[in-house]
Amino acid sequence: MIIRKKQADEVDIDMSLLSRLIVAQFPQWAGLPIRPVELSGWDNRTFHLGDHMTVRLPSAARYAQQVEKEYQWLPRLAPHLPLAIPVPLAMGIPAAGYPWNWSVYRWLEGENTTLERVVDLREFATTLAQFLTALQKIEAIGGPPPGQRNFFRGGPLATYDGEVRQAAAVLDDKIDTGAVIAVWEAALAATWRGSPVWFHGDVSAGNLLVKDGRLSAVIDFGCFGVGDPACDLSVAWTLFEGESREAFRAALHVDEATWARGCGWTLWKALIELAELPDVNLPKAAKKPRQIIDDILADHNTF
Numbered sequence: 631m632i633i634r635k636k637q638a639d640e641v642d643i644d645m646s647l648l649s650r651l652i653v654a655q656f657p658q659w660a661g662l663p664i665r666p667v668e669l670s671g672w673d674n675r676t677f678h679l680g681d682h683m684t685v686r687l688p689s690a691a692r693y694a695q696q697v698e699k700e701y702q703w704l705p706r707l708a709p710h711l712p713l714a715i716p717v718p719l720a721m722g723i724p725a726a727g728y729p730w731n732w733s734v735y736r737w738l739e740g741e742n743t744t745l746e747r748v749v750d751l752r753e754f755a756t757t758l759a760q761f762l763t764a765l766q767k768i769e770a771i772g773g774p775p776p777g778q779r780n781f782f783r784g785g786p787l788a789t790y791d792g793e794v795r796q797a798a799a800v801l802d803d804k805i806d807t808g809a810v811i812a813v814w815e816a817a818l819a820a821t822w823r824g825s826p827v828w829f830h831g832d833v834s835a836g837n838l839l840v841k842d843g844r845l846s847a848v849i850d851f852g853c854f855g856v857g858d859p860a861c862d863l864s865v866a867w868t869l870f871e872g873e874s875r876e877a878f879r880a881a882l883h884v885d886e887a888t889w890a891r892g893c894g895w896t897l898w899k900a901l902i903e904l905a906e907l908p909d910v911n912l913p914k915a916a917k918k919p920r921q922i923i924d925d926i927l928a929d930h931n932t933f
Contacts, residue, residue: 640690641728643675648685650726656734659683668742673852679734683719687732694730695779696852697721701733703773704851707828710768713761714738714839714847740839740846743869749843751874757845758838759881762862766827773828773856783831784857787818787894794898797905804904805923810897813930817894820887826856833865863892864899867922867929893926900926 645664653660662680673693674686688694701718708715717736724730741747748754776785794814798807830837831853839847863884866875879889904919 643687643689643728645677647726647728648677648687651722651728651732652679652685654725655722656720659734673850678737682737684735684737685732686735687728688730691730692779693852697731697733699774699779699854700851703854707765707768711761711764711848713757713845716849716851738839738847738849740841743835743838743840743845745869747840747843751870752877754845755870755874755878756881758833758848758865759878761845761848762830762833762859763882765830766859768828770826770828770856773826774854775826776855776857780831780853780855783853783861784826784829784855784859786822786858787891787898790898791818793902797901800905801901805920806927809927809930810901810923813893813897813926816930817890817897820890820894822858822860822888822891824858827859828854828856829859829862830854831861833862835865835869838865838869858891860888860891861895863889864896866892867896867900867925868918871925893930896922897926 645666648664652662652664659679662683663678664685665678667676667678667684673690673696674688676687677685679685686697688697698721700716701721704716704718708717716738718733719736720734722732722734743754745751774780776782782789791814795811798805798810798814801807830848830851832850833848837848837850838845839849841847863882866878870878884892900919900922904923
């Protein structure tokens with residue numbers, strides 16, 4: 631079984647640590663209340679700072695380079711985008727036993743996306759596609775390329791070939807392994823030959839904010855960069871279905887090769903999630919990755 635262990639460089643982050651950092655580095659904010667956000671995420675620990683700011687502290691060294699990247703590039707991208715994205719206000723430095731740079735952002739209004747919070751999922755899908763299209767049209771020269779610091783998002787799918795085949799082997803008697811490998815190999819063969827464009831790298835429900843039932847902001851750009859945008863298509867299967875998935879694809883105007891690579895990115899993640907479960911027969915835990923795999927296989931049969 632594939633098991634992802636806690637890395638040795640991960641650190642414990644709490645409000646006491648953040649308070650010490652704020653007092654030492656940004657005394658003008660020292661009197662503001664600090665509280666954890668509802669969903670903090672894995673790469674970073676996120677806190678409210680007063681009523682109008684958030685603070686994000688990388689939880690491990692492999693996430694730390696995201697801070698400077700966001701601080702440098704997000705202000706350049708924001709004016710060209712139709713939805714709000716995080717606005718860096720300040721960058722903290724290592725101190726008080728915390729070893730990496732960290733960020734203060736303006737607070738963005740909205741709630742994490744759930745199906746219950748969305749008024750019209752088809753409209754939501756179209757709005758997201760328009761955002762990604764606008765992102766891809768921004769001049770990409772000099773932007774950060776795919777690499778280890780963004781877990782090779784925007785790079786070649788072949789990077790994860792070993793993980794996919796290992797996960798498929800683990801799940802051999804639980805899924806249609808032959809069909810899964812056929813989809814994966816089709817994705818590998820759909821080579822991307824375009825010029826590098828901007829991509830977000832982690833388009834998921836948790837990184838999309840809803841306000842008044844509609845998409846209002848896109849957050850958490852830690853994996854963004856310039857390269858192949860197919861990695862941003864995973865949301866087509868993790869959030870959308872049926873008409874909303876078709877609306878998303880139509881609004882993006884992607885070709886079959888890009889869609890196939892998007893299938894590949896999504897399949898990789900769903901397979902390793904399912905393979906990592908202590909018991910893949912647990913219905914609640916396995917339901918989502920199983921459904922994603924089934925949907926991808928069904929879509930592949932319509933190509």
